[in-house]
Amino acid sequence: MTRITGLPRQIRRDLNWQRQALCVEADPEIFFPVGSNDTSEADERRAKDVCEVCEVRARCFQWAVNHRIPEGIWGGFTARERRELADRLKNRR
Template identity: 45%
Template sequence: MRELFLLESDATEAGWQDRALCAQTDPEAFFPEKGGSTREAKRVCLTCEVRDECLESALMNDERFGIWGGLSERERRKLKKRAV
C-alpha cells in the first residue's frame, strides 16, 4: 500500500485525511494495477466530504499514482493542463 506523502508544512492541514472515506476502505482499490479498474475507488470518492481537499493535495504534491479526489493520474494531468 502506498502511504500518503505530506510535506511538513501541510501537516496542519492534513486533518482532512482523518475524514476521508478511503481510509475506511480497501486501499488497493485506489492504487490499481496498470489497466485495472478505478470504478470502485471513484464511487467512494463521489460521496466523500473531503474530495476537494484530497484533489487539491494531489495536485499540489504532483501525485503520479492512484485515485485522488476522484480522479486518476491521467485525469489530474488533463486538469492541470486546462488550468494553465
Template identity: 45%
Template sequence: MSFDLELPLDETEELMWQERGLCAQTDPEAFFPEKGGSTREAKRVCLTCDVRTECLDYALEHDERFGIWGGLSERERRKLKKRA
C-alpha cells in the same frame, strides 16, 4: 536528549483531512489498481467523500503520479493541470 519526530503544526493541520477521507475506511488497493485495472470502485467512494476537494488539491500540489485522488486518475489530474 529527546527528538521530536512529529510534523510541524501547519503540516499536521494540512493533512488532517486524510483521517476523514472515506478511502481511509475502505480497501486501499481500490485506489491504487494495477495497470489496466478498474478505477470504478474508488471513484464511486470519492463521489460521496466530504474531503474530496482537499484530496484533489493535495494530489495536484504534490504531483501525485499514482492512484485515485479526489475522484480523478493520474491521467485525469494531468489533463486538469494542463487546463489550469
C-alpha cells in the same frame, strides 16, 4: 480514527483533512489499480465511487495536484486525469 503524530504542526494541519476521508475505511488497493484489465477497471470504478460521496474530495484532489502525486486515485481522479485537468485549468488563466 488515525492520529497524525511526529510531524511538524503545519504539516499535521495540512493533512488533517485526511482524517475525514472515506478512503480510510476502504481497501487501499482499489485506489492504486495496476494495469488495464477488468480487475483494475473495476477497482478504479470502486475507488471513484468512494470519492464521489466523500466530503473532502475537493481538498484531496487539490492536495494531489499541488504535490504532483504521480499515481493513485485522489479526489476521484486518476493521475492522468489530474494532470489533464490541471493543464486545462492552467491554460485558462
